[in-house]
Amino acid sequence: MLHKLKNFVTTGLLLAFFVYLIFGAVIFHALESPAEEKMRIEFWEFKRNLSRRWQNMLTQEELQGMLDLLFKAQSWGLHPDSTEEKSSRKRWGMDGALGFSGALLTTIGYGHFAPVTNAGKAFCVAYATLGIPLTALTVSAIAERMRNFSRFLAKKISEKRPQWNRQTVERSCNAGRVVVGMVVFFVIPTWMVHIVEDWTYGDSFYFVFITLSSVGFGDYVTGERIDREYSVNLVFYRVFILLWTGFGMAFLGMVFTMMSKALK
Amino acid sequence: MLHKLKNFVTTGLLLAFFVYLIFGAVIFHALESPAEEKMRIEFWEFKRNLSRRWQNMLTQEELQGMLDLLFKAQSWGLHPDSTEEKSSRKRWGMDGALGFSGALLTTIGYGHFAPVTNAGKAFCVAYATLGIPLTALTVSAIAERMRNFSRFLAKKISEKRPQWNRQTVERSCNAGRVVVGMVVFFVIPTWMVHIVEDWTYGDSFYFVFITLSSVGFGDYVTGERIDREYSVNLVFYRVFILLWTGFGMAFLGMVFTMMSKALK
Secondary structure, three states: HHHOOOOOOHHHHHHHHHHHHHHHHHHHHHHHHHHHHHHHHHHHHHHEEEEHHHOOOOHHHHHHHHHHHHHHHOOOOOOOOOOOOOOOOOOOHHHHHEEEEEEHHHHOOOOOOOOOOHHHHHHHHHHHHHHHHHHHHHHHHHHHHHHHHHHHHHHHHHHHHHOOHHHOOOHHHHHHHHHHHHHHHHHHHHHHHHHHHHOOOHHHEEEEEEEOOOOOOOOOOOOOOOOOOOOOHHHHHHHHHHHHHHHHHHHHHHHHHHHHHHHH | HHHHHHHHHHHHHHHHHHHHHHHHHHHHHHHHHHHHHHHHHHHHHHHHHHHHOOOOOHHHHHHHHHHHHHHHHHHHHOOOOOOOOOOOOOOOHHHHHHHHHHHOOOOOOOOOOOOOHHHHHHHHHHHHHHHHHHHHHHHHHHHHHHHHHHHHHHHHHHHHHOOOOOHHHHHHHHHHHHHHHHHHHHHHHHHHHHHHHHHOHHHHHHHHHHHHHOOOOOOOOOOOOOOOOOOOOOHHHHHHHHHHHHHHHHHHHHHHHHHHHOOO
């Protein structure tokens, strides 16, 4: 009986998931498709103009070869401005490699770059197989510390003010934890990357959310701008981002778990 | 006392995590950095040749503007071959939008494309806030069904063969579940995408692992090749990939949880 009920719940969840998935696709398609169409038309016009202008000095094959190389360079993260004298930051320098390892272990996987050598890919799989469980354990230990702190606080308050309803105190501490977490892990970092990266507030918040949820599209990544100088000490900034990521993921994971339970 | 012990464990975990992180960065840097250097030099040489060849008809600003547009087109996923007549698949068509929604809800976040409009980004955050807990619930319900099935099997076998040691039967069923899961969710899909996408076995396995672990770099994504025709029915293929992702994530998540417990 219980078994059948659980199968029923699973089926219901699957159905709800698919409906929600299709709903999202319809909205994203409606919102993003016109911008895409515009870019496509612009690119094709550019290609037509290029072959017309240089038809006497550039064969169709040469043009294609040129585009192939440029697209490959871009997929390697080379900025169009980049020259030997004014080079962009290396992806696989030690700082970039650290960022990559961090994104891999937390399963954020920004993916604006990824290993291309076979050895790199093989190491990536082996490294993540052990590293992801280790990181999950670390993040959940942090989350437990956060939970314990709020329990500890509730206990202390109840001892000092025994006349207050204990359950109310506990609930207030839990709610307080969410509010403080929102400020520490969302509001302050949004404002910080808005200043440091010069993204809009909206884009900064989007980056914060996409990172902490471990989605990690890689359209916004901190410390990667090559068209401007950073006004902060980059080492401090990177350490701040790293700590924020770990603790923030623990916090948002906790909120998602609370929401999952509420949905149940 | 217990509190202090837990703090000690958390500190140890954090230390282990950082050591592991730096270890990974050193290896990735050593493996990938030479390939990057090669591409950078190739790109700069190409740029130098281009300005030398066309110095009389193309100003430095025009060249830069051209590169800017081409790089932008590439970041929009336009293939260098793409023309109005021979267009590449749209990212934000309904099938692409479905894939995007799925990658967002599962936090895989391939990120080879992401919303660019402000409305798209805002919807993305709102949609994921409700959707990620819903998906997590669905995936964990699937994982529970898998666990229950192996328990159910162990019970049936113990009933039929009461002379067998019950604990051994249970352990064998658990081990069997991992082996069957590896075949169903790793071996068979690796072979399938090897055939359909024409990736090497190594690349196919790398794709399978990076997807199911929810890292999702986006360097390999199924159904996105524009340089060749697909030999399979794309609707069936997409549904297969979607089901595989959901069930496979549940399976690998279960393995990672088992590993976390073992590390503990």
